[in-house]
Amino acid sequence: xxxxxxxxLMLLAGLGIPGCATVHPWDRDLMAKPTMRFVPLPHEMAxxxxxxxxxxxxxxxxxxxxxxxxxx
Amino acid sequence: MRVQLxxxxxxxxRQRLGAAACLLLAGSVPAAAQTSVAPGWQxxxxxxxxxxxxxxxxxxxxxxxxRQFANGRALSLGLAVDAITGASPTGGLPTxxxxxxxxxxxQASTTTADAVPTHAFQDLxxxxxxxxVEPLGTLVSASTSAHYSQxxxxxxxxxxxxxxxxxxxxxxxxxxxxGFNRDxxxxxxxxxxxxxxxxxxxxxxxxxxxxxxxxxxxxxVVSRRWLLGATGSQTRETGYLTDPYKVVSLVDPVTQLPxxxxxxxxxxxxxxxxxxxxxxxxxxxxIFYANYRYYWDDWGVRSHTLDMKVRHDLSSESWVQPHxxxxxxxxxxFFVFGLTQGQPLPxxxxxxxxxGPLRTATFGATYGFHVPGHRGEFTLRAEYMYxxxxxxxxxxxxxxxxxxxxDNVRRSIAAEDDGANxxxxxxxxxxxxxxxGYTVPF
Numbered sequence: 001x002x003x004x005x006x007x008x009l010m011l012l013a014g015l016g017i018p019g020c021a022t023v024h025p026w027d028r029d030l031m032a033k034p035t036m037r038f039v040p041l042p043h044e045m046a047x048x049x050x051x052x053x054x055x056x057x058x059x060x061x062x063x064x065x066x067x068x069x070x071x072x
Numbered sequence: 073m074r075v076q077l078x079x080x081x082x083x084x085x086r087q088r089l090g091a092a093a094c095l096l097l098a099g100s101v102p103a104a105a106q107t108s109v110a111p112g113w114q115x116x117x118x119x120x121x122x123x124x125x126x127x128x129x130x131x132x133x134x135x136x137x138x139r140q141f142a143n144g145r146a147l148s149l150g151l152a153v154d155a156i157t158g159a160s161p162t163g164g165l166p167t168x169x170x171x172x173x174x175x176x177x178x179q180a181s182t183t184t185a186d187a188v189p190t191h192a193f194q195d196l197x198x199x200x201x202x203x204x205v206e207p208l209g210t211l212v213s214a215s216t217s218a219h220y221s222q223x224x225x226x227x228x229x230x231x232x233x234x235x236x237x238x239x240x241x242x243x244x245x246x247x248x249x250x251g252f253n254r255d256x257x258x259x260x261x262x263x264x265x266x267x268x269x270x271x272x273x274x275x276x277x278x279x280x281x282x283x284x285x286x287x288x289x290x291x292x293v294v295s296r297r298w299l300l301g302a303t304g305s306q307t308r309e310t311g312y313l314t315d316p317y318k319v320v321s322l323v324d325p326v327t328q329l330p331x332x333x334x335x336x337x338x339x340x341x342x343x344x345x346x347x348x349x350x351x352x353x354x355x356x357x358x359i360f361y362a363n364y365r366y367y368w369d370d371w372g373v374r375s376h377t378l379d380m381k382v383r384h385d386l387s388s389e390s391w392v393q394p395h396x397x398x399x400x401x402x403x404x405x406f407f408v409f410g411l412t413q414g415q416p417l418p419x420x421x422x423x424x425x426x427x428g429p430l431r432t433a434t435f436g437a438t439y440g441f442h443v444p445g446h447r448g449e450f451t452l453r454a455e456y457m458y459x460x461x462x463x464x465x466x467x468x469x470x471x472x473x474x475x476x477x478x479d480n481v482r483r484s485i486a487a488e489d490d491g492a493n494x495x496x497x498x499x500x501x502x503x504x505x506x507x508x509g510y511t512v513p514f
Contacts, residue, residue: 023243027296030354035383038291038301038350040361040393041438043118043134043509044453050132051122051505055459057401057426058367058375060285060305060346068199068219068253070226072315072426 111142116511125502128158144207154197159190163423165321165330165410197223211238228255243293253283259316266337267417270319279312301350309342320423321410336422344369359383375401390441397434432459448512460500
């Protein structure tokens, strides 16, 4: 239950923080850049997910597919 | 120059293509942060060269073909092959003598005195995945994916579904997704009996493993320069979760030296949770990416991951992106460096360092460039990783070679890190990776 609350709080914070700011369409020039993404190089993320999944005890974060490798 | 983005279905094409490329990517970028691209094809090829000092080597060529359609739909197809050779730690403790280990497949490897025992292995893994993105009106999009991979002792079949909704004038995107894997584990030489001596005959047959994942993500354009995201996910694993090739040393209670070993045994269920916070900030010239993930599971593992990158344009045709990643985890409740011989065995035990008090530090950089007159982009990334365990207990003791043992000549393995008592053994693992990429639209 505590974990679910933590997740809910994070998501609410994500909603609430921007609530005090307005970004007009004509102010979205920088956001239009393909580099303004959480994952600017998807092929690197795919490789890194594979490496760290096989070398560490944690997983998760960005993808929902999971698993797919007998390396861990 | 500032541009106004039309809120048309085509405005999210690029992101949808990216989402298809990386399967179910949570925390997708709000539609307001997307730019239009013409329908067409894109080919992405990548080559990974991975090497651990005196351990595993991996060569992995990958290719991804993506097709963007005018109506916002997108299709992607990915192929990958892993060629893996080298050695992996068995989980056994180092001893003061030379050890020879024979794997279930009959492959023998020799471990020098005081070195971490390893077993030799080689494998070839093939993987294929396909993804599809379908817009559902102007504010909602759905993506689905499926994958299959096969290696010598493991097969995985899975799929996923994700839906994203744009809210608050396309400044916010809410993403909900889920995935399911149905895997099979068929260890080379058979399945080891948990916590039985490693010489015990192995059992034939397959072992099932299922993985279910669900996630919720939210991303938001905070300002003209700042993009913020949060994602929470939960993964439920059931079935055969033990590593069939790992062992646990039995330590003599008097001498504290490893004298025998048993196969490891893990629970058959695991629930993993994590929350991820992501930020992208555009400075005048550079772009700063930061991610922090907190992870916990019901095996007792907790971890913190901090990942940072800065993209700096060197010219209109080239850029560089330094990268730092720091990782720390606490051990699983049943992680042990060794068990005491003669004592009752616990229900579960593993000495796999990936379930131990592990640390990883990664440093590297990506260099990207265009060749004048050519549409494609080349990327070259080199990284160094250092991985180590902390808090080795005093059970990890070995005699100094040639001294004949005794309390006054034993030393802690952990103490060797700083070179005390002659040093010579490095318990951390040095890892280097080289990643070459080429992406071209056509």
